[in-house]
Amino acid sequence: MKNTSFQFVLTATFVLLATAIFAQKNTLTFTPLPLTGKLGLQYERKISPHQTLSVEWQHWESSKRNSSAFAFFGFISSSSNATTISGNRLSLTGRLYAKKGARGWFGEGGLYAGKFDVKKVESSSSWSVWGFLEGDFFGSETHKVTRYDNVRSHGFKLGGGYRKQIKSFLIDYSAGLEMSDTRSEVVKIAPRLRFGAPYARIQMGFQF
Numbered sequence: 001m002k003n004t005s006f007q008f009v010l011t012a013t014f015v016l017l018a019t020a021i022f023a024q025k026n027t028l029t030f031t032p033l034p035l036t037g038k039l040g041l042q043y044e045r046k047i048s049p050h051q052t053l054s055v056e057w058q059h060w061e062s063s064k065r066n067s068s069a070f071a072f073f074g075f076i077s078s079s080s081n082a083t084t085i086s087g088n089r090l091s092l093t094g095r096l097y098a099k100k101g102a103r104g105w106f107g108e109g110g111l112y113a114g115k116f117d118v119k120k121v122e123s124s125s126s127w128s129v130w131g132f133l134e135g136d137f138f139g140s141e142t143h144k145v146t147r148y149d150n151v152r153s154h155g156f157k158l159g160g161g162y163r164k165q166i167k168s169f170l171i172d173y174s175a176g177l178e179m180s181d182t183r184s185e186v187v188k189i190a191p192r193l194r195f196g197a198p199y200a201r202i203q204m205g206f207q208f
Contacts, residue, residue, distance in 0.1 A: 055091070055092055083119070085193070091112035092112070115150055119146070124142045148186050157178045157199070171202065172202070
């Protein structure tokens, strides 16, 4: 299923881009993503007065960090962890707009396929104030790295949003859910790739 999804997205991307030269004025949309840690470029083509089809390439460089500390009667402990996800994703998305000309409220759905490197670094330390005062330091440190390379993540998304357009300039606001098919051991350290992960985006671009 994973290979089939990737081949379908890739084939549809080539077909859509290959037919772009035959598109008439005002039926092509180019939309770059803002600086959100998931940079991308999107090409959108109008296929009917209310419908569009788009392909998008995303580059992920996201990071999430957590830290905590605890002190009790002279014993101090701290812990931290950082998870990074880096890679690329290709998606094919269809939209149905409430108004003609691809503007206003819309619903969207599509398929995507990507490959990522996932890394989690966990560190913890503890030590005793009393031992330090007595000249006999007592403490410990641990450091653990979990890494998965070339992780394939495929799935589909469902959502909706609103497009505000001023002449040829446009801004898209969208949100929904992504249903990913990712290895369970990877999802444990990178919940962003889990089945049913929410997404929210702001996109800017031009219609021509």
